[in-house]
Amino acid sequence: MKKSISEIKETLLNTKTESEKIKELRQDQRKGVQQLLQSWDRKMEFQKRQEEEWERMLSYERALKNKGKFQIAGIDEVGRGPLAGPVTAAAVILPDNFYAPGLNDSKKLSEVNRNKYYSLITAEAAVGIGEASAEEIDEINIYEATKLAMLRAIDSLGQQCDALLIDAMTLPVETEQISIIKGDANSISIAAASIVAKVHRDTYMKKLHEQYPEYGFRANAGYGTKEHLTGLKKHGPIKEHRKSFAPVKIYLEE
Template structure:
């Protein structure tokens, strides 16, 4: 009597437990001509390939961190900011120390990642990593300029870390701290830690702006995060300047002069 074949549902369950294409059960399933089985095998192989790509991505993005570890540094923080360009709201910086066992994830420049993925990664990073956040509001930005405000936010983010880092990887900046620093141009595309920080800063600031949108509903902050979109500029024309607008930024600066 021929051996009874597994049902498609059983094949799906078995494949969820297999980690290698050299597994004897996997090799046996490759011989199964049923379309449903072959479809499941293709999905398994695609998932496996994606996992391998993420492992390689993590490896490449940890080159700077691993180099610092070889030099004797232990707590390496990646730092990035978001919110230099908007007309309203704060500039936000994040500092992230990743654990040695950080999973291979789609951690990359936050601008390259979908909203859904950013939010998912944010939760993982906040759960597994050591995270510090610095927020500098629009009044301070107007007082000391956006560049200095960005450096201030970054410093605050680093100072919020526990344990304190002994080396910093920063996206295209230096900050006033007596600690080893490496500035990387487009660092969020080169460093896993900086990319993680870019995701944290982006999601954190976007959520802040969504709260501001509830208080100031005529500018669509929930959609534009304070950037000068058409809807935002129309809101300025129709409803004027809010307490979170940056008065040193155009066109707000010119509007104040006219008054």
């Protein structure tokens, strides 16, 4: 006797490979069964692509581990472009058994997925956060402030690193480091750091919004949106504004 559609659906939910059961189901000409199989095939293909992408994004970590480097920190920053708030960096050392398919550059993820991965990373990995304030950015420039935030993130880890994977930066440290262009799309460790830095900074800017709602920080995270510029023109800059950045400097001079 043939299984019901609901029974077949349950079977497919618990089947991860092309088994004999699947081969038998492919002979079942019922429309409902064939639709379930098409859906299962798409799911398996999606999972396969995610697994291949995961493997690709582990290439730098694997190469370092083959050299005996096991404490590998991925480092990334967020917040170079905003007119207000700190530049924030994260350093992340992922455990060997860490697996989170779909983890990628924080800019490619929805807020819901960023928060999901953030919870997973902070629960399982060693994480360090570093910031450079708006005042420091004005004093030493955004590029140097970014390096400062990254160095603080490494210090915040509280443990020795064997190697650093850094998104498009070189740091003044003796630890072996690899600077990777578009590192958050090419290294799992850097992608994890990009997510931690992004969620941490966004949370900070949402709290700042509660103090200064007129600038719209909750929605714009300090970037120069129309709402932010309107608030800046009407109320002027606050301590968290980067006074060396042209749009802010204009309103200081008025």
